[in-house]
Amino acid sequence: MILPLVSMPGVNPDSIDLDAERNVLTVKAERKPTYGDDTDTVITERPAGTFSRQLFLGDTLDTERIEAPYDAGVLKLRIPVAEQAKPRKIAISGGGDRKELG
Numbered sequence: 310m311i312l313p314l315v316s317m318p319g320v321n322p323d324s325i326d327l328d329a330e331r332n333v334l335t336v337k338a339e340r341k342p343t344y345g346d347d348t349d350t351v352i353t354e355r356p357a358g359t360f361s362r363q364l365f366l367g368d369t370l371d372t373e374r375i376e377a378p379y380d381a382g383v384l385k386l387r388i389p390v391a392e393q394a395k396p397r398k399i400a401i402s403g404g405g406d407r408k409e410l411g
Contacts, residue, residue: 313364318382319343319355325379329372336384337361369394 315336317325324339342357344350366372369390376387 313386313388315362315384315386316382317379317384320382322379325377325384327375327377329366329375332366332368332370332372334364334366334372334375334386334388335361336364 317338317340320338320340324341326335326337328335328337337359338361339359340355340357342350342353364386366388371389371391374389378385378387
């Protein structure tokens with residue numbers, strides 16, 4: 310499982326849009342200003358507006374089972390490894406039934 314973290318302080322969770330298409334995960338969100346229209350802003354640490362980020366995922370990840378909890382301005386993505394990509398034990402057959410030809 311991989312755990313990428315996306316820092317998005319000041320973003321309302323309802324404005325977050327998460328899409329997985331093929332091997333690309335796109336995170337879109339909108340940060341609205343916390344000040345009123347009648348305020349003159351000189352500088353702001355968190356710019357308002359819409360933004361997006363893309364993560365390119367490997368073929369071995371299961372994009373059907375992504376979990377995305379958002380807490381304290383951090384979106385944590387839990388992306389499990391696909392079952393077919395996990396290592397597995399392969400049974401060996403034969404060997405004991407061998408007869409020698411003479």
